[in-house]
Amino acid sequence: MPRAVREQQMLDAAVRTFGQRGYRAASMDEIAELAGVSKPLVYLYLNSKEDLFIACIRREAKALTTAVRAGVHPGLPADRQLWEGLTAFFTHTAQHPDGWTVLHLQARTHGEPFAAEVAALRADMVAFVTEVIVVAAREARRDPSLPEREVAGLAEALVGAAESLAAWANATPGVTARQAAATLMNFAWAGLGELMGGRPWAAPSGAEAVPAG
Amino acid sequence: MPRAVREQQMLDAAVRTFGQRGYRAASMDEIAELAGVSKPLVYLYLNSKEDLFIACIRREAKALTTAVRAGVHPGLPADRQLWEGLTAFFTHTAQHPDGWTVLHLQARTHGEPFAAEVAALRADMVAFVTEVIVVAAREARRDPSLPEREVAGLAEALVGAAESLAAWANATPGVTARQAAATLMNFAWAGLGELMGGRPWAAPSGAEAVPAG
Amino acid sequence: MPRAVREQQMLDAAVRTFGQRGYRAASMDEIAELAGVSKPLVYLYLNSKEDLFIACIRREAKALTTAVRAGVHPGLPADRQLWEGLTAFFTHTAQHPDGWTVLHLQARTHGEPFAAEVAALRADMVAFVTEVIVVAAREARRDPSLPEREVAGLAEALVGAAESLAAWANATPGVTARQAAATLMNFAWAGLGELMGGRPWAAPSGAEAVPAG
Amino acid sequence: MPRAVREQQMLDAAVRTFGQRGYRAASMDEIAELAGVSKPLVYLYLNSKEDLFIACIRREAKALTTAVRAGVHPGLPADRQLWEGLTAFFTHTAQHPDGWTVLHLQARTHGEPFAAEVAALRADMVAFVTEVIVVAAREARRDPSLPEREVAGLAEALVGAAESLAAWANATPGVTARQAAATLMNFAWAGLGELMGGRPWAAPSGAEAVPAG
């Protein structure tokens, strides 16, 4: 069996184990057994527990950003781009719950070296959202634009809300990725005030929008 | 030295250690040393590492909900109540960063018994936000109201955004609690769409609002 | 409350705890609590765990030998003396099961200092039995007597059988002290060979003898 | 070095340590050192202190019953069978004093899980003796046989006497297994009364019988 395949099996096992047990509670024994290989082989390929965990983070982060990027068409209006990005995001996190747990919870909880790895992922997401906000501002011919820190805060809030909703959707049976995306679009784009006034964001056809009341 | 005082010292040390190292990586030795007592005394008072962690969670959760509740005046309009709650929330999390880390990250990452403890706290927050949304809907004479699951999703998104912003504000020098609250109010109340159109939420005087462009 | 009384309460608690948990597993905390006093008081009166255990052994040993001695009338024939001694022995061990456990099991299992204490008790019992054998030999006008080592072995066997039967009787519901004594008298005095031939030892009236077949 | 060998070395060390120190006082450190291996290896092979102790009990119990069974020829008369069994028993216990201590003292003193293990061994012995008694009764054409409880008591007494004599023989220099067996045969078969009358059990040639006086 070629090395690359074996390595992916190990990473699969590691992501699952780290996601369910946590970094410290996961034992190399368990990971090796789940991967169907001997422990020394894991060390031969991945060096150490720390390196193994970092490899997991990188693989899952790359898979997530790739999925989101692939779901967005750059030329569209800002709201449409955001909608596509969110849908891709919630779809991916729903399909890879252990990977998402590793990224969202475990990697941030177990010390600097790992937190730094996820920071890159987050920066990517925030950059995507920031870009969308900038596009939206341009569409609205708004100039001068919002202060930079304000935009950073908004992007942070949106990403945080998305992360939180992903965990919520994974834990709540019956919530689909599109529903989660629609909820967040309403919240983010129209705002609670507009929602209350009966003016939700107009979802593209097929999205479960809030009824106009 | 009386027992109650010693116990608080131990909890202080534990919150700090758990917050910085994580539940598993924190050692009872380190906690005892930081508290200035011997390890057996920690066990005598707090029983076990698990019980100690739960005691930390409960103390910090109570402190946070108490602070938020104390900051809100029930009779005010919905947006004003939300603003007050957020301000109190960001103020408290900024003043107790380790406590916030314990609640937001550590408690959710290390197994059911702890996650269950935080769930109560989160339920409290979501309930507060839900209540505000309901009040806002009533103010807008909106009837019939939003579907229940939609409201739950919105509340979840808002709480998630707040949690995320709290961590961001703690990690970004120069961001005050009021700024964080203002950013989130804009985001949540006006929505990105309105913001882009130059119609932000009108912050009460003293809040750092987004300039109207 | 006078010291002597308190001390007895402590010994009561200790015998019970040692008997049920064993020497090492019994904790001074548990003993103090069961005695209804504080731990330092136990140390004030009894010095150390080791001393406390030795005090238990001595008290229980003395109580047992006193009971056996009180039950025997010196002038009687040998078999009658043995019968009385055994009856007293089984009666006492049935009434003080924890004390008997301490003497029979715990004291012999936890190192020299304690085993030495029980050795004295055992020497007493063996001496009693030896004396009975000598009397019996004299009654049979048997001369020269049995070799000394042979007598020692016989006494040892009889005492061992008695000890074993005491534990058996305590653990088997419905076995009375008199029945245990009768069984052992038959075994010891008549021997299996005679028993099989239908010639059991003639128990004094009131004893449950083996029917003559 | 193959695993099976190492495991026996560990059990050897454990039996010796448990036998001399007792279950609680024996430390895994000491056992590992005596076995010439590291402590984790002991855990790898034997799981836990409790499992290690149980493994010791089982091995020693099996060795003892195997030795006794191998020493007895089923077709012989009852007294001869008993004699053979006792000789094998005393021989084995003399050759494995620590194993005997573990079975006779330690296993019974440290809680139910262990006591239950030895109970099986003891049941085996009592069954053997009971069988002999039944055979003896048949040889003597004794009918109806003794009451069941009476037989149980006799068997218990004989086994108890044997156990006690084994410890005594181990502790008394110069007492051989055959002497111990002869003493007990006299005691059990002829009975003290017959012995006093100068009619001992007739030992097979080679056994150190009591001189007929």
Add this chain to the structure above:
DNA sequence: GATGAATGAGACTTCATTCAT
């Protein structure tokens, strides 16, 4: 006389990691 408060020492157990083959 009596105790609440406190600890040094040591127990069992687990785990990341490495050789020798």
Add this chain to the structure above:
DNA sequence: TATGAATGAAGTCTCATTCAT
């Protein structure tokens, strides 16, 4: 390449014992 065998280090927890009052 792949692994069976092995361990140093560290963690949680318990307990006999002693002060200061």
